[in-house]
Amino acid sequence: MALTRRQQVLGGLFVGTAILTLVILSRVVGTVFFAITVAYVLYPVRRGLVARGVHRRIAAAAATTVGFLFVALIVGPIVYALYGRQALLLSFLRSIPAEQPITVFGMSFVIDVSALIVRARAAVVDLGFDIAGAAPVLALKAFLFVFLVYGLLLRPGSVHQAALRLVPGEYHDVVLALHRCVRDTLYALYVLQAATALGTFTVAYVVFSLLGYDSAFTLSVFSGLLQFIPVLGPSILIAAVAVGQALAGEVTAALLVASTGLVLIGFLPDALIRPRLASLTTGMPASLYFVGFTGGTLSLGVVGVIAGPLVVALLVEVVELVTDERTTVQQTFDEAAALADGDRPGGRNGRLSDDLAADGAADPSGDDRSEESPGDPATDD
Incomplete structure (x- = not known):
């Protein structure tokens, strides 16, 4: 089913308006993007609450609260x-000697790392000032994030219906396939990670x-974030901690943290958690993900x-999808050639040809409108 002239105009108007919106709201595009992806992941929470009799507004608010707490936890x-433990990071950088003696094959060298230490200390100080100065902007973006997530979860069916109405019925399977891909990928990125x-x-x-680090909490936070x-x-x-201690x-201590950290921190969580949540992944190879x-x-950024x-x-x-489409078309041509070569009156191929002709006569348009059924659970509210 081809799009009508009116649908084409509306589709073009939608694309133009979306581009204009991206240009004008470029400073908050990242916040909008994260809000859309988080709402994608939280939709099953909202749907489950509605299925248990909770009002859709309360369900949307509860799911939004879960998303906000998730983001706040990160x-x-x-x-x-970065800000509260700034003094501790600076004291660690001051403890590193400015000159590092290195012996290679009996030959001794002295490397001056004072310039690198000064740059690192300046970066830590600047980062602290940036966080303090950006606090009002971050608070405004946090409010925008919550508002968008709540709005998307309040009436999620509107987006679904609008997407399907702008696309001909014969391409609804493509839209739904891309929807499933987005959903599974976001689950893998958010939930699994x-x-x-x-x-x-x-x-x-x-x-x-256990190793006696005063900044255990800070190092643990960065360890968790680096899992992404x-x-x-x-x-x-x-490796950075081990090198820092070796330079000091x-x-x-450097050998101890390297041996235990790489096994217990770098390998163990992946080995224990990822296999149990493997059903949430899309099966994308690690190389493509990287x-x-x-x-x-x-x-x-x-x-x-x-x-x-x-x-x-x-x-x-x-x-x-393209590969499957080409395979399906090739199979159709092969079946048509087989029918033409082996068509005999009253035979098996003859009956199959009659059945295909009868099906074509019963539904000449070939459109599958099952995706637009009002009973689709994805179009609730």
């Missing part, structure tokens, strides 16, 4: 680690506390952490 420790990050934080806090970086993960932090002359994460982060892997997953899904 952002709060970061702000505390968050669960693994929480487990990493718990294990890291125990390990760093594929392949490398918290191993980056473990504590070689035994490409999406790296490219998205370098291109879009923080938004790219989610947008990069999501775009790569959508690309893989579209490639699979």
